[in-house]
Structures are given as structure tokens and as C-alpha cells.
Amino acid sequence: MAQIRRLVVDVLKPHEPPVLAFTQQVGDAESIAGINATLLELDKEVQNVKLTIEGEAIDYDAIEALIEDAGGTIHSVDQVVCGEYIVENAPTPQD
Numbered sequence: 001m002a003q004i005r006r007l008v009v010d011v012l013k014p015h016e017p018p019v020l021a022f023t024q025q026v027g028d029a030e031s032i033a034g035i036n037a038t039l040l041e042l043d044k045e046v047q048n049v050k051l052t053i054e055g056e057a058i059d060y061d062a063i064e065a066l067i068e069d070a071g072g073t074i075h076s077v078d079q080v081v082c083g084e085y086i087v088e089n090a091p092t093p094q095d
Contacts, residue, residue: 002082002083003082004060004080004081005083005086006053006058006079008052009067012047012048012075013049015046017070017071019049022049022070023037026070029062030062031059031062031063032053032055032058034054035052035054037049038052051067054086
């Protein structure tokens with residue numbers, strides 16, 4: 001099976017821990033080479049954060065467990081890139 005090289009997930013998390021600490025905690029996963037967190041929405045009770053994760057062989061189950069341990073939940077998986085290298089999206093007329 002092809003290894004996951006990039007994973008983009010939409011996460012709902014409580015305000016605590018802050019986005020910085022939350023991202024560092026998830027980023028400690030052994031399979032992650034780099035992680036980017038973008039705050040998409042903030043309301044009274046939760047934050048909606050997009051995590052872009054890259055690595056040679058990302059362990060989805062480990063990432064999900066770390067997110068849940070930090071109080072978050074994966075709302076959706078928005079992008080998965082697998083294979084020997086990362087393929088970027090090609091523009092199409094509807095873009």
C-alpha cells in the first residue's frame with residue numbers, strides 16, 4: 001500500500017490547549033516531518049483548525065489519537081497525497 005506523504009484534516013478543538021501547543025503536540029508524532037496549522041474559525045466553544053501534515057509515511061491512526069488526546073476531533077479529511085513523491089493539484093477550468 002502506498003505511504004501517505006501529505007494529509008490535510010479539518011479539526012474541531014476546544015480553546016485549550018491553544019493552537020500553538022496543540023500543533024506542537026500533534027507535530028511530535030514520529031511520522032510527521034512538518035505540520036502547518038491554520039485557524040479557520042473561532043466561536044464561543046470551539047476552534048476550527050486546518051492541519052496540513054507532511055512526512056515520508058504518515059501514520060493516520062497515530063495522528064488521530066494525538067488529536068483526540070489533545071481534546072480535538074477530525075471533522076473531515078480534505079486531502080491525502082500518497083506515493084513516492086508529492087503531486088500538487090493541477091489547475092482545471094472549473095478552478
